Amino acid sequence: MEHTTINLNLKVWRQKNAEDKGQFENYKAENISTEMSFLEMFDVLNEKLINEGQDPVAFDHDCREGICGMCSMHINGRAHGPWSGTTTCQLHMRAFKDGETITVEPWRAKAFPVLKDLTVDRSAFDRIQQAGGYVSVNTGNAQDGNALPIDKKNADASFDAAMCIGCGACVAACKNSSAMLFTSAKVSQYALLPQGQPERTTRVMNMVAQMDKEGFGACTNTGACEAECPKEISISNIARLNREYLNAQLSL
Amino acid sequence: MAFTGIFLILFLIVHSVANSCIFLNDSGETYNAVAHFLSHNWIVRFLEIGLFVGLFAHIIQGIMLTLANNSKRPIKYAVNAGNATSKWYSRSMGILGSLLLLFLVIHLKDFFIGTKIALYSGDAPHNLFEEMKEEFSNPIVVGVYVLGVVALCWHLIHGFSSAFQTIGINNPKYNPLIKTAGIVYSLIVCIAFAMMPIAFYLGWIS
Numbered sequence: 001m002e003h004t005t006i007n008l009n010l011k012v013w014r015q016k017n018a019e020d021k022g023q024f025e026n027y028k029a030e031n032i033s034t035e036m037s038f039l040e041m042f043d044v045l046n047e048k049l050i051n052e053g054q055d056p057v058a059f060d061h062d063c064r065e066g067i068c069g070m071c072s073m074h075i076n077g078r079a080h081g082p083w084s085g086t087t088t089c090q091l092h093m094r095a096f097k098d099g100e101t102i103t104v105e106p107w108r109a110k111a112f113p114v115l116k117d118l119t120v121d122r123s124a125f126d127r128i129q130q131a132g133g134y135v136s137v138n139t140g141n142a143q144d145g146n147a148l149p150i151d152k153k154n155a156d157a158s159f160d161a162a163m164c165i166g167c168g169a170c171v172a173a174c175k176n177s178s179a180m181l182f183t184s185a186k187v188s189q190y191a192l193l194p195q196g197q198p199e200r201t202t203r204v205m206n207m208v209a210q211m212d213k214e215g216f217g218a219c220t221n222t223g224a225c226e227a228e229c230p231k232e233i234s235i236s237n238i239a240r241l242n243r244e245y246l247n248a249q250l251s252l
Numbered sequence: 253m254a255f256t257g258i259f260l261i262l263f264l265i266v267h268s269v270a271n272s273c274i275f276l277n278d279s280g281e282t283y284n285a286v287a288h289f290l291s292h293n294w295i296v297r298f299l300e301i302g303l304f305v306g307l308f309a310h311i312i313q314g315i316m317l318t319l320a321n322n323s324k325r326p327i328k329y330a331v332n333a334g335n336a337t338s339k340w341y342s343r344s345m346g347i348l349g350s351l352l353l354l355f356l357v358i359h360l361k362d363f364f365i366g367t368k369i370a371l372y373s374g375d376a377p378h379n380l381f382e383e384m385k386e387e388f389s390n391p392i393v394v395g396v397y398v399l400g401v402v403a404l405c406w407h408l409i410h411g412f413s414s415a416f417q418t419i420g421i422n423n424p425k426y427n428p429l430i431k432t433a434g435i436v437y438s439l440i441v442c443i444a445f446a447m448m449p450i451a452f453y454l455g456w457i458s
Contacts, residue, residue, distance in 0.1 A: 077331035239422030
C-alpha cells in the first residue's frame with residue numbers, strides 16, 4: 001500500500017481527575033502515517049507532550065488487536081470512530097483526510113464517570129456481570145466431551161452473543177446511555193446453552209436489577225448500539241432479554 | 253409502552269375505518285349511522301373507558317421514560333452521531349408524543365366533548381358529519397389536523413416495530429415483514445386521516 005503521511009488537528013477532552021470540570025484542548029498531530037492505528041497516533045502525540053514536559057493524554061488500551069474491549073474513544077461523534085465493526089485500536093489513520101479536525105471525547109454516561117481525560121470507569125459492567133453472568137459447576141472431573149448435545153443454531157447464536165468484549169460502545173452510542181445490548185448479550189450467551197439453565201430465571205432478574213441500579217437508561221429501540229458495536233452484536237439479543245425477563249417474572 | 257402502544261395502534265384501525273365512511277359521499281348518512289351505533293353500544297362504551305386508561309398510561313409511561321432517560325447523560329457530547337447510527341424519528345419519540353398530546357387536546361375539544369354533551373343531554377340526534385364539515389371549513393384547523401397526523405405518522409413508524417422488539421418478537425425471518433407492515437399501516441392510517449380535513453376543505457365531500 002502506498003505510504004502517505006497526514007497532518008491533523010485534534011480537539012481532545014482533557015480532565016485532570018474525576019472532580020475536575022474538564023475542557024477541550026487543541027493539539028496538532030504532524031507527520032502521521034496513514035498505516036498507524038488511532039491509538040498509535042495518540043502515542044505519537046503523547047511522546048511529543050512528554051518531551052515538552054506536559055501531561056500526556058490518558059486513554060485506555062490493552063491488547064490493541066480488537067479483542068480486549070479496553071479502548072474507548074468517542075471520535076467525531078462516533079463510538080470507536082467512523083468505521084463500523086471496528087474498535088479504536090483497529091481504526092487506521094487512512095480513515096481521515098489530511099488537515100482534518102478530529103474531536104475526541106470520553107464515553108459520556110452517568111454510569112461511566114470520567115477518571116482522567118479519555119479514561120472512564122466501566123466497573124459498572126463488572127458488577128452487572130457479577131450479578132448473574134456465570135454458571136454453577138459441580139467440582140470433580142471434567143465432563144466428557146460432547147456429553148451435552150447442543151443445537152448448532154443455539155451454539156452459533158450463543159457464540160455471537162459471547163463475542164461481546166464489554167467495551168461500553170453501546171452505552172456511549174445510546175441516546176439514553178442504556179446498557180441493554182451489553183446485558184442482553186451476557187444473558188443470551190448463557191440462556192441459549194444447557195449449562196446456563198439452572199440460573200436462567202434468577203440470572204436475568206439479577207442482571208437487569210443491577211443494570212438499573214448502576215444508573216443506565218432504558219432501551220427505546222433506536223438501534224444506535226447495534227450500529228456502533230465493534231463486535232456487531234445484534235439487537236435481537238435485546239428482544240431475547242425482554243423475553244427472558246418476561247418469562248422470569250411469570251415463573252418466579 | 254409497548255402494550256399500551258399496541259392497544260392504541262389497534263384503536264386507530266377502528267377509528268380510521270369508522271371515519272373513512274365519510275368518503276362514501278352520501279351526505280354523511282353511513283358515517284352518522286356508524287357514529288350513532290358506536291356511541292350507543294354498551295360494549296363500545298366500556299371499551300372507551302379502557303381506551304382512556306390505555307392512553308393515559310401510555311402518556312404517563314412516556315413522560316417518565318423520557319425524563320429518566322434524559323438524566324442518564326449529565327454531560328452531553330460535543331459532537332453527535334446524528335442520523336449515522338439511528339433514525340431522527342426514533343430519537344424524537346418524546347417530542348413527537350408531546351406534539352400528539354397537544355393535538356389530542358384540540359381534537360377532543362373539537363369533536364369528543366360536543367358528542368358527549370349531545371349524548372347525555374338527550375337532545376336531537378347529534379349530526380357529527382355536519383360538525384366535521386363546519387370545523388374543516390377553516391384552513392387553520394385543516395392545517396393543524398394535517399400537522400398532527402404527520403407527527404402521528406412518524407410516531408407510528410417507530411412505535412409499530414419498536415413495540416414488537418420490546419415484547420421480545422424479533423426473528424430474522426419476520427423482521428422485514430414487521431418493519432414493512434409498520435410502515436404500510438402508518439401510511440394507510442395517516443393518509444386516510446389527513447384526507448378527511450383536506451377533502452372537506454376542498455369540497456370533495458358534501
